[in-house]
Amino acid sequence: MRDVIIIGSGPAGFTAAIYAARANLAPLLIASSVEVGGELMQTTEVENFPGFPEGIMGPDLMDRMQKQAEKFGTEIVYDDVTGLDIAGPVKKVTTGEGQTFEARALIYATGSAYRKLGCERETELSGRGISWCATCDGAFFRDRRVAVIGGGDSAIEEATFLSRFASRVTVIHRRDALRASAAMIERAQADPKIDFRWNTVVSGFLGDQKVTGVTLTDTVTGASSEMPIDGVFEAIGSDPRTHLVHGLLELTAAGTIAVEGRSSRTSVPGVFAAGDVVDATYRQAATAAGSGVVAALDAQAYLAELDDAANAQIGQADGNTATGNTQPVSDVVAGDKAATPA
Numbered sequence: 037m038r039d040v041i042i043i044g045s046g047p048a049g050f051t052a053a054i055y056a057a058r059a060n061l062a063p064l065l066i067a068s069s070v071e072v073g074g075e076l077m078q079t080t081e082v083e084n085f086p087g088f089p090e091g092i093m094g095p096d097l098m099d100r101m102q103k104q105a106e107k108f109g110t111e112i113v114y115d116d117v118t119g120l121d122i123a124g125p126v127k128k129v130t131t132g133e134g135q136t137f138e139a140r141a142l143i144y145a146t147g148s149a150y151r152k153l154g155c156e157r158e159t160e161l162s163g164r165g166i167s168w169c170a171t172c173d174g175a176f177f178r179d180r181r182v183a184v185i186g187g188g189d190s191a192i193e194e195a196t197f198l199s200r201f202a203s204r205v206t207v208i209h210r211r212d213a214l215r216a217s218a219a220m221i222e223r224a225q226a227d228p229k230i231d232f233r234w235n236t237v238v239s240g241f242l243g244d245q246k247v248t249g250v251t252l253t254d255t256v257t258g259a260s261s262e263m264p265i266d267g268v269f270e271a272i273g274s275d276p277r278t279h280l281v282h283g284l285l286e287l288t289a290a291g292t293i294a295v296e297g298r299s300s301r302t303s304v305p306g307v308f309a310a311g312d313v314v315d316a317t318y319r320q321a322a323t324a325a326g327s328g329v330v331a332a333l334d335a336q337a338y339l340a341e342l343d344d345a346a347n348a349q350i351g352q353a354d355g356n357t358a359t360g361n362t363q364p365v366s367d368v369v370a371g372d373k374a375a376t377p378a
């Protein structure tokens with residue numbers, strides 16, 4: 037059995053791994069069978085991660101984090117977690133390939149998943165003109181008209197990226213003000229290929245085999261209209277990826293995993309959460325990394341407390357009995373009643 041398993045390979049997971057590995061906890065990090073690195077793998081240039089004054093591409097940043105985690109002894113498993121058994125002292129993690137890993141502590145850092153509009157025909161036209169990733173699909177829309185839905189940093193970043201390829205990029209936003217950062221807004225507004233459609237929502241998709249247009253609804257007047265378009269990029273935020281811990285961990289009203297104060301301690305002892313799964317507000321690469329630090333330090337303290345308790349119990353048993361009927365520390369399971377001092 038290991039000391040700690042980390043689930044998730046974004047900035048929170050890898051930073052937790054760097055700290056846990058440097059604390060000699062030899063962490064096992066379960067990444068993903070599809071793509072290691074989380075949401076930053078879909079990002080272009082990251083300009084606000086400290087230490088990179090000239091900016092760094094999202095995938096490069098994640099590659100560096102992975103190398104740093106591995107350098108100190110993190111083992112990485114490229115598989116998806118399909119089951120968790122975390123109520124007891126031994127945390128069991130099952131993966132898609134049927135392997136089960138066990139640890140005394142678990143750090144849960146699975147990030148968030150792109151939100152969908154939920155309107156008609158969205159599912160059938162996904163990948164046929166509807167996308168959630170400009171860096172993945174932007175090049176398919178060379179000299180075409182595309183729309184980006186949303187008014188946050190992601191939408192403006194996607195729009196700016198797409199203007200390299202597309203003939204026209206229309207940002208469709210449900211209000212008349214963007215929530216993206218000023219620097220990004222300035223860049224987009226100065227781009228002659230980008231225009232804005234305010235107070236408007238996409239209420240439906242048009243097209244048979246692929247998207248040919250969208251139905252729009254004016255949020256002020258309620259008027260409907262149609263807009264011919266070749267591609268639509270949805271950038272309307274994301275939701276914490278917590279489906280595996282529903283019923284196992286307490287959640288907040290915002291759907292994030294509930295933690296004690298500024299710690300990463302969840303409702304189950306020995307289970308710690310970090311990154312977007314605990315953060316409904318800030319959700320930055322740098323804050324996720326910081327949150328990973330907190331989780332690794334909390335896990336380290338938890339394991340040290342268990343070891344102290346186990347050692348105290350052994351000391352007590354040695355003092356009280358002449359038979360030496362004790363258990364070696366390494367065999368004492370975290371949180372095991374037998375390991376708890378009387």
Ligand code: NAP
Binds near residue numbers: 191273
């Ligand atoms: P976000 O900030 O939550 O923005 C989501 C946008 O989508 C908002 O403008 C919202 O409108 C709109 N929206 C939400 N639901 C909608 C719906 N059903 N229909 C139409 N519009 C809808 O999400 P984000 O842009 O993905 O950013 C998430 C976090 O990552 C933020 O903290 C952001 O700063 C960060 N981020 C940073 C960078 C960077 O710094 N390079 C890049 C990307 C993301 P309202 O404005 O009306 O709520």
